[in-house]
Amino acid sequence: MMMPHFTVHQPDSLEEALDLLGRHRSSVKVFCGGTDLLIKMRSGALSPDHLVSLTRVKGLRTISYAESDGLVIGGAARLAEVGKNAEVKKLYPALAHACSVMATVQIRNMGTVAGNLANAAPSGDTLAPLLAYGASLVAVERGGRRQIKLTDFFTGPGLNVLEPLEIIEAIRVPDPPPRCGSAYMRLSARSKVDIAAVGVAGFMNLDLDGKVIRCRLALASVAPTPVRCPEAEAMLEGQKPDDTLLAQAGAACVRACRPIDDVRATASYRRAMVQALAQRVLAKCYAQAAGGEA
Amino acid sequence: MKNPAIIGQSIPRLDAPSKVTGKAIYTDDMKLPGMLYGKLLRSPLAHARIKRIDVSKAKALPGVKDVIVGADTPGVKYGNWRLVPQSQDELPLAVDKVRFVGDEVAAVCALDPETAEKALGLIEVEYEELPAILSVEEATAEGAGLIHQESKGNVSLVRKIDYGDLDQMFAKADYVREDTFRVHPVQHAYMEPCSSLAQTEEGNRVTLWTSTQTPYIVQCLLASTLGLPENNVRVMKVQIGGGFGGKMELRPWEFCAAFMSLRTGRPVKFTLTRHDELAYGRRRHPMTIYSKVGFKKDGMLLAKDFQVMLDGGAYNAMGPTATFLCGTFGNMLYNYPAYRYFGRHVYTNKPPASAMRGFGAPQAAFAAETQMNMAAEELGIDPIDIRLMNAMQTGDVIPDVATISSCGFKESLEEVRRISGWDQKRKNKTPGKGLGIGCFSFISGGVFNWFNTKYNFSAAEVKVFEDGTAQLAVMACDIGQGPDTVLRQILAAELGIPIHKIRLISMDTACTPKADLGTWGSRVTLMNGNAIIEAAGKIKAMLRPVMFSELDLNQIHDLAFEDERVFVRANPKKGMDFAECVYKALRGREGEPLTARGYYTPRNKGLVSPAFSFGAQVAEVAVDQDTGQIQVEKMYTAHDCGVAINKMSVEGQLEGAIQMGLGYALMEDLVMDDQGRTLNTTFLDYKMPAAEDMPPGESVEIETYEPEGPFGAKEAGEGLAIPTAPAISHAVFEAVGYRCMETPITPEKVLRALGKIK
Structure with a gap:
């Protein structure tokens, strides 16, 4: 309900941030947009004594x-920034769309793509597009860096x-080939x-x-x-995709999911929607790819 | 009749700048020296006997100043229906038994909120669980356990309306249909969660700042539950962040704040969280509605049999009134030669339902309007034509209920047909798209004195000063709907002075005239407006002698009050400044200020309301047949609220009503598990339409002149919340053939109806 006291550190460099994480390792969290973390702290689900903020780390927001x-x-790049980036809009439209429709304006202005991944909610909107693009992420800790494929994340x-003292330094998304959607x-x-x-989300x-x-x-x-x-x-x-094949692919997607009934939707509705959306997504990808659009 | 220019103007709310800049002070913003923070311990079970409570560990926690349970309180039951004492079924803190998940069991106050919260965890309660009754069907089944021992089969109240010869009319009917509808619970979701702050003085007087719509009711019921004289309780003005019917009773935290303040001698504040509100707060009644209706084959209505079970939850709250109004609005819009209503308010082990914008009418209208559309379809008559044929008109009488003194219903139907392009669009139908209609009528305040007040329903006190300003004191409360502006417009129109020259004192039970029953039932503009007009008339009568003697006027002359002047109506040059007139009138009064009071109580206006609004709404929707998603593309509204005093306020009411109606129809729902626990207690999962979801709209105001209303005005607050859900439901049917009989209309239900999911 009420937030206990905690200390916020605002390092200027990644090295300093990693040092701070190490120094306060017993009770520390990485903080950037705060749109997920602060809610968990307010509810009492998390109560770290220290937060290491990435908002002032140079170069991390590019x-x-x-x-x-x-x-x-x-x-540290914000959702809204990614969604509005001209190259993202042109070359990675699925990601741009996710970043511009998820949550609310306020959350998009504060929250980060890396935070969305770190939070790992199955409903996180940037997760599926980044998986479809074959993205990976670069995690860094004092010992060094490693690249993690999103499929393994x-x-x-x-x-x-992610290890407790690791920071997501960047998300890397491969260059789209020609004739893709x-x-x-x-x-x-x-x-x-x-x-x-x-x-x-789909890529083709x-x-x-x-x-x-x-x-x-x-x-x-x-x-x-x-x-x-x-x-x-x-x-x-x-x-060569046609409507029949797209419908079959949609049905295969349904077999890949394991939905539950909850207050947001029933499992049977979710399955039907996987089918309907997968067909639409594939049709859109195909049209884009065939039209020569990136 | 020509109204003064200020009537009908779009004057921005006088309280708007402070609210949008965050400067307005709400109860939770207030801090008093030495103030304690209160928290409530609630029942985790839907139905249980309390076997033992031990608060000793909580009391021993450093920083805790008081802990109370039901046994510590005077144990006086309360409820808004004072006229029927056996309906008063609530206690501030549970004694012996808890009746819903969230029923208040104990209260703690401490130096800070964290300590209070911690103390709650140290209170030990031993329960003996009883079977939870979670539906009206279970509650009224033979042999069901009783939630309140005093009730007959868990039915707390029955309302019957019966006129005309029902059997004879059904026998004459060419077409009879019977349907059962089920409507679901939704919540007010006012922006300000409830908060109350109490302070004591001189030992046994208490001042309460509280988020309420009904300060006078809170004053009276708080006094009776505390065992204090009414005059020892003062309920005072703060800004209120919305109510919609959810803040019109005495609530446990109001009692606890006052009672613990009396015990500790320190100010005590309670503030609820959004979780508290969604999980345990008041809500709109779910209902099971059986309706049988008979027509001639040309579409003329003959009879209706309307039988309703209201799922009232654990206590009556404002359920009795909803039970009455549901019956009234089951037949309000159309002429029925015979009508029978049988409404039962049923106890269940759920959070109590109560008043919510429309007060029983949205549910009744969902069933009645949907059934009207079903009948039109089967009789092969256009849904608007069948309504025009049967529509209520000025002068119509509903036996034992009301006489309609102004009615723009037919005009509303014609206008909404025109602006929506109804005929054209129905001729050229696009698959997946549809137009639907829903209509409404609503009260402008209630007549039935369930609170059993000895005072007038509304009162106003006007003072005028020699500097040309005035002061208006009313107990009426602005909960966001705008009377702080509208009531000053009415006084400004009467006295002919600008609105900014009127100071308003409102909502203070100690220094505004007794009484006002509060903000509910769309009563404030009509009732308080009339009281202000009476008070202003008395002030003008005090100024008359000055004018007649100073200007040596003839007996036949009439005075006008306009543009800060008082003058001879036939000869405007002959007159003086309002300020000067007041100055002169003050002389020779031995310092007695110019003060007058006006009152309003509806008399000889039937049982329900002095005036009724009417209107019609058309929804235009597109339904995605693969996903079942419903997009409301446009809303068209034509409505009769009499003379709009403040057009901007009326537009705001319309937009807000569409937002609520949209949520009611498509998204909002309180989801419960089989233990009576509410599952969606955040705005993440209690889905309300957001700004981006609002459809564009077009509207027409049908201006009628309501003879009983101030300057011809009647209600515009609640009625508009009624037609949206049935209109959307009808539009969905027109688009894809799915007729919703059980709200809300979800994509899933649409797909099931289309056979796309099992």
Whole structure:
């Protein structure tokens, strides 16, 4: 209910931040937008004595794109900044869309993409698009850096493989190949300002004949973690998608999910929506890819 | 009749700047020296006997100043229906038994909120669990356990209306249909969670600042539960962040703040959280509504049999009034030669339902309007035509209930047909899209004196000063709906002075004239407005002799009060400044100020209300047939609120009503488990429409002149919250063929109806 006392540290550099984490290791949390963390602290679910804020760490908020590297989203980049970034909008439309519709204006202005991943809620809106893009993240601690594939990152609701003293330094998203398309669609009871009850993200690229070279599909809010749909992806690869195939792929996505009944939706509705949204997402990806759009 | 220019103007709320800049002071903003923080211990069980409570560990915690349980209190039951004492079924803290998850069991006050919270955890309560009764069907089943021993089969109140020969009319009918509807609970979700701060003085007097819609009711009931004279309790003005019917009774934390303040001699404050509000707070009644209706084949209505069970939760609260009004609004809009209503208010082990914007009418209208559309469809008559054929009109009489003294219902139907493009769009239907209609009528304040007040229903005191200013004192309360502005407009119109020259003192039971029953039933503008007009008339009568003697006027002359002047109506040059007139009138009064009081109590106005609003609304929706998602694309409204005193306020009411109606129809729902616990207790999961969800709208005000209302005005606050849900439901039916008989209308239900999910 009431927040106990705690100390906020505002380091200027990543090294300093890592030192502070180490120094207060018995009771410390990394803090940036605070949109998830502060709620947990207010409710009493978390009560760290120390917060290490990343808001003043130099260079951590940048969003950069180069053909060679793809997209690099700094660990402190805000959702709204990512959503409005011209290159993200052009080359990673599913991510841009997720960043511009999730939660509320206020939360998008404060919350970060890295925080959304670290929070690991199955309903987190950036998770499925980043999975569909084949993203990975760079985690850093005093001992050094490691790159973690997003497919290996989530272990359960609110759980991931990040070590307690690790910081997400950046999220790396590969450069989109030619003739590709991507999309993210979500549904909730309240059409606009709301948490997703079901989310589907897709990515597809085509060869010169219009056959699918690669497809990635990811689902949100329908399992303990966001999930990929390998069966559906395999079904599409090497094929020229038509409505029948898209419907079959949609059905394969349904087999990949493990939804529950809760106050936001029933499992059977979620399954039906995975089917409907997956078809729509794939159709949109295909149209984009075939139209030559990035 | 020509109204003064200030009537009908769009004057921005005088309280708006302080509210939007965060400067307005609400109860929880207040801190007094030595103030203690109170917290409530609530029952974790829906139905149980309290076997033992031990508060010793909580009392021993450093910083805790007082801990009370039911046995420490005077144990006086209370309830708003003082006229029927056996309906008063609530105690501030449970004695012997708890009846819903959240029933208040004990209260703690301490030096800081954390200590108070910690102390709650140290209170030991031993319960003997009883079977929880969670539906009206279980509650009224043979052999069901009793939630209150005094009730007959868990029914706390029955209301019957019966006129015309029902059997004969049904026998004459060419078309009869019977339907059962179920409507769900929703919450007011006012922005300000309840908060109360009490301070004592001279041992046995108490001042209470509290988030309430009914200061006078709180004063009276608090006095009786504390065992103090009414005059020892003062309930005072603060800003109120919305109420919608959820803050119109005495509540346990008001009692606890006052009682613990009396015990400790220190100020005590209680503030609820959003979780408290959603999990345990008042809500709109869920109902099971059986309706049988008979028509001639040309669409003329003959008879209706309307049988309703209201799921009242653990206590009566304002349920009895909702039971009455549900019956009144089951037949209000149309002429029924015969009508029978049988309404039962049923106890269940759930948080009590109470008044909520529309007070029994939204539920009744959902059933009645939906059934009207079903009948129109089967009789092959346009839904608007069938309504026009049967619509209530000025002068119509509802036996034993009311005479309609102004009614713009037919005009509303015609206008909404026009602005929505009804005929055209129905001819050229687009798959997945539809138009639907819902209509409403509502009261402008209640006539039935359930509170059994000995005073007038409304009162106003006006003082005028020689500097040309005035002071208006009323007990009426602005809970966000705007009377602090509207009531000053009425006085400004009467005295011919600008609104900013009127100081307002409101909502203070010690120094505003007795009494006012508060803000509910859309009563304030009509009732308090009339009281102000009477008081202003008395002031003007005091100024008349000055004018007649100073200007040597003839007996036949009439005076006008406009533009801060008093003058001869036929010869405006002949007159003087208002200030000068007051100055002259003060002379020779031995210093006695110019003060007058006015009152209003409806008399000879039937049993229900002195005036009724009417209106019609059309919803335009698009339904995604793969996902079941419903998009309300536009709302069209035509309504008759008499003369709008402040047009901007009326528009605000309309927009707010659409937001609530949209939520009621499509999103909001309090979800409970089989133990009677509410599962969605945050705004993350209690889904309310947000600004981005609001559809665009178009509206027309049908201006009628209500003879009983101030300057022709009647209600505009609650009625508009009624038609939205049935209109949307009808539009969804027109779009995809799904007829909702059990609210809310969810994407899932749409898909099930379309056979897309099992």
